[in-house]
Amino acid sequence: MKKFVREITSMEEDFAKWYTDIVVKAELIDYSEVRGCTILRPYGFAIWENITKILDEKFKKVGVENVSMPLLIPESLLQKEKEHIEGFAPEVAWVTMGGNEELSEKLCVRPTSEVLFCSHFARIVHSWRDLPKLYNQWCSVVRWEKTSRPFLRSVEFHWQEGHTVHESSEEARDFTLKMLNIYSDFFEKILCIPVILGRKTESEKFAGAEETYTVECMMKDGKALQSATSHYFGNGFSKAFDIKFTNRKNLEENTYQTSWGLSTRVIAAIIMSHGDNDGLVLPPDIAPIQVVIIPINFANNNQVLEKSKEIFNSIGKILRAKMDCSDQTPGWKFSNYDMKGVPIRVEIGPRDLEQNSCVIVRRDNRSKQKCGLNDLVPTIQQMLTEIKRNMYDVCMKNRDKKTIISGRESDFQNFEGFIKIPFCETEECEKYLKEKYKFSARCIPFGEHVENLKCPICGKKSSNYVFFAKAY
Amino acid sequence: MKKFVREITSMEEDFAKWYTDIVVKAELIDYSEVRGCTILRPYGFAIWENITKILDEKFKKVGVENVSMPLLIPESLLQKEKEHIEGFAPEVAWVTMGGNEELSEKLCVRPTSEVLFCSHFARIVHSWRDLPKLYNQWCSVVRWEKTSRPFLRSVEFHWQEGHTVHESSEEARDFTLKMLNIYSDFFEKILCIPVILGRKTESEKFAGAEETYTVECMMKDGKALQSATSHYFGNGFSKAFDIKFTNRKNLEENTYQTSWGLSTRVIAAIIMSHGDNDGLVLPPDIAPIQVVIIPINFANNNQVLEKSKEIFNSIGKILRAKMDCSDQTPGWKFSNYDMKGVPIRVEIGPRDLEQNSCVIVRRDNRSKQKCGLNDLVPTIQQMLTEIKRNMYDVCMKNRDKKTIISGRESDFQNFEGFIKIPFCETEECEKYLKEKYKFSARCIPFGEHVENLKCPICGKKSSNYVFFAKAY
Missing domain, CATH: 3.30.110.30 (C-terminal domain of ProRS)
Structure with missing residues (x-):
């Protein structure tokens, strides 16, 4: 029955190939005509959407507001902060023509948006009353990488970049760590991935930052994945961009800044933290389908189909559920939803129906249990909590061992x-x-x-x- | 008291200037360093976010799935459909350099993504069982416009573009109109703007479409704003991109396609349909703040502040509410939230408190009424419904008259x-x-x-x- 739907390389044989097999065969992405640019297919994009929804809510709770900065940055603006341009210039895509005309100044497709936020802050911040500004944007950025791997390193990728300005270094420093902790919580409680938090060494810092803090996760192969970062900028950018405000003592001063980001790399972290040789294993909170209901031998048994629909409707009220009554075999369906990492599968056939029960199968540990239909919803809800705990524990054990x-x-x-x-x-x-x-x-x-x-x-x-x- | 906060040109004096004054002074946008590219500030972006949330839900209800296509399109791919390239080539931004190297083929920043969707469809569609694919993406696109006005015409703008493939022309045609009707409903019921629906003439059709349908709205100055479009492509793109499938009769056939889009232009439609000489007037469903609570003379009256908080908490549970207890004068605050188009203002001062009441002011018709605090929440809810009806009626009257x-x-x-x-x-x-x-x-x-x-x-x-x- 295993690998019934689509063969994937086993992770013991070739971890890198296992990874790219999953990415393609679970229908997360498709390769495009442009090197290093991928298409996020519905299933892959739905994972990202769930991630963004949860994080966006967490950001808004601490007062962050969303904005949108332009896609294009004039060369002269990018050059304003010295370390920053040195860090990014070698890897940007340049727009040099508009329509049929050559541009007088070339524009880069944003690799990150510090300089745009800074020049905007300089225009809108005048007094301590205007502070802090806690901004974020969800967008895609472009970095002209020579080699690329889906979600891990690509020419274009989706992310969020937060940028804040504060009236004091203490407040900015606190905010840097506050956001680091939001990421940490998100990884541990939502994605079920244990993290190591800390400060980057001087040579690993972000171009232009005074301090860079990081969320580091260990993948199943023992390698580290830098999964989110939060930077304290001091007033370096503020000086380069002349962001001044009148402080509470009525003196002019430069602002203090932070920036913090998380990208679709997080999907790579999910795959390589939880996946197995049958495909994805998705943390319940971000799984596009949390429960799949598969009716068995329903072609000649209308009751099975009716009961399945009933189950689907009741589960669907509180969870993201799907019922698959296509004409594929049950075995094909099992493998398919295993590949897609759906946390819980509910099977119901004529014999189950006789006993007013069904079979529940967990994706994370493959355990199988019978469940009375009347207890189904609470059982599933409790099971999802157990799945989360177990996924976290398995990851932690792997990390401890290595x-x-x-x-x-x-x-x-x-x-x-x-x-x-x-x-x-x-x-x-x-x-x-x-x-x-x-x-x-x-x-x-x-x-x-x-x-x-x-x-x-x-x-x-x-x-x-x-x-x-x-x-x- | 009027224009207390910030002067704006009156619409009778100069409608165009009135429009740009509002856009800037209600803090919807800031101009960036790149011609025609604006920054969507928190208030402006929040309007767009509310629009996207409501529409996205409507799309998903009819089975549409979100995806993400790359930002960059190789020149050769853009050239595959003849009318399409002729329509767009003069107005695209070209990336010609990556890092320090010249590219062997130039890439355009997407002006729209038909060709990317088509080449993807050609790879993933094989049988009628794979159909339909109902895809959408929320993104920004770039068109090298010579002149620009915020939200109306800009080099970069946000939008959604839906792209679908179907097994029959009937199904595709039906879907084209289904999406047109979703837009129409959205304008009339959510944005309170009456629409005229219809088909575009041959010369106004989208480049590559067989039929283009449109949502046309009348602005306060009598001009039309094309506010959303839905296109039936027939199988023209499908032939150019070789999207073939095995149909139910086991014969190979080209697919039929649609596309449909709505952009941040919709914000221009809101401003010019409902705005007045004091600023924005926002439809309640997409207003970032639906109710603002303004405590009066609260500096020496803790009870007023306490009661205001209580009101804020109870309204905040069901609506997007804000309480403003900054040290600005009440007059300044009134004008400020008028400028921002907040549908309902609640004022509460010491004298109101004595009577266990408050004052409610509507933004749309400026009506003012006393309200007992115990009736406040249901009164506000009902009032929001009335506001919507009135806003629609006022627009309709203007349109009928003109x-x-x-x-x-x-x-x-x-x-x-x-x-x-x-x-x-x-x-x-x-x-x-x-x-x-x-x-x-x-x-x-x-x-x-x-x-x-x-x-x-x-x-x-x-x-x-x-x-x-x-x-x-």
Whole structure:
């Protein structure tokens, strides 16, 4: 019965191929004519829609407002903040012609929108009474990447970028961490993926940021995926863009800023955290279909179909449900919804009907149980909670198994997972680990202190523990 | 008290300037560094968000699924359908460089996405079982317009574009009209704007369509605004893109297609249908703030503030409410929320409190009434319904007043409004009316028959009544 619908490579055989097989065969994407630009198909886009809905609500609860900035940025505007342009110039797409005419100044398709937000802030912020401005936009951005993989790295991708201005550095710093915690909560409670939070090292910081904070997740293959970031900008951008306001003491001052973002990469995180050799396993809260109802042998049994519809209607009132009464075989349907990662399958056939019951199958652990039709809705609701807990636990176990705390360089050899080392935080040692072992510094975790420990690379005094891993 | 906050030009003095004043002063947009590209500020974007939410739900109810197509289209792909490329090529923005390298093929920033949908459909549609596909995307598009006005005509604008493929022309035609009716309903019931529905003449059709249907609205100045369109493509695109399927008789056949769209132009329609000399007047269903609560003389009266909060909380449970207890004067606040078009204002001061009542003011007709606090919520709910009816009626009266049925060319002279004439439907007469009077053919309305009437221009037999108007 397994792999009945469509073969996918097993993850043990080739993890990368397993990943792209799922992305295509679960009908999340289709490749387009433009290198690195994919089409998000209904099922893939519905996952993103569910993600955006939940996050958008969380953002709005802390006072964030949505706006829309233009797609195009004049070259001169992009050049205003030095580190920022150096970080992005090599990877932008340039519009040089409008209609049949050459433009006097070329325009880049936004790779990110800091400069647009900053020039807007400079126009609308005058007094402390105008602050803070807590803005966000949902959009797509373009980065001219040489290599691409769906959701992980692509020329165009969807994301949200939040940009805020504040009257004090303390307020901005607090907000940076507030948003990091919203992401963290979202990953742990909604996506059932445990996270490691921390600060990026100097060399891994965002171009133009004073501090970058990150949400790091471990994938099933032991690699890290940077899943969301939140940046404290200080007043660097504010100075470059002349965003000044009259403060409460009636003095002119530059604002303090933050930015924070999460992209469709999060779908890659879901696939590689929870997926298995039969396809996707979706966290219930973002699954486009939470429960699929499959009537069995209903062609000559109208009662089965009627009862299925009844079940569908009652479940459909509170959950995203689908009933599949197409003419495919039950086996084909089972595999199909397994591939699509639907959390719960309800099967109902003539024999179940006789006992006024049905069969419920969980996607996450494949457990199967009989359930009386009268108890179905509460049983399913409770089961969804259990599924979430179990998905989180399975991920956590995988991460624990593949995480070591180490003080020896030799541990990097042939290791797949997270290594936490007491680190000197010098660029040289970071570069060495990256070049020799392909391990990059993921983050400096919060609240851990190092005393009397030495960096395993250079032997100098270490300042902090730092997580290293191979990363996507 | 009027124009207390910010002066706007009166619409009688200069309708165009009145419009742009409102757009800026109600904080809907800010101009960006790129000609023709505007920033949608929180208040403007919130209107668009409310519009998208309501429409998206209506689309999903008829089975439409959201997808996301790439932003960039290779030149060769755009050229596949001849009429289509001729229609769009002069007005597209071309990406010619990625990073520092010149591209081997230039890419246009999508002006619309027919060709992307078509090439995708060709890859995923094989059998009648795969049909129909009812897709939509919410995105922004770019058209290199020479002149621009916020929401009306801009280089970049937000919209939704629906694209569907069907197994028969009947089904596709039905779907074209189904979507037209969804738009029509949305304008009349949600935006409180009466519409005229009909078919576009040959010369006003969309590039590549067999039939274009339109939603035409009259603005307060008597001009027409084409507010949404729905196109029947026949199998023209399908042939150009080789979208073939095996039909129910096991024969290979080309699909039939539709497309339909509505853009942020709809915000222009709202402004120019309902606005007045004090600013916006927003239809309740899409107003970001439906009720604003303004406590009066609350600085030394904690009870007023407490009661205001109580009211805010109870109204906030069922409506989008805001309480303004900033230190601005009540007069400033009244003008501010008038400018922003908030449908209902609730004032509560110490004297109201003594009587356990408050004052409710309607934005649409400025009526003011006392209301007991216990009756407040149901009174407001009922009032919102009345506001909607009144807003619709006022628009309808304006349109009726400015619409004539005519058989004489002389009526075009100095006329501002809609003229319905029995028309020959020749290109020559259409061109003549456009050049001489700036009147364009808006649509051929449904269900009206012309018998024994002659075209007032050429005197030839007329085939249909056609609406003409000056248009945005």
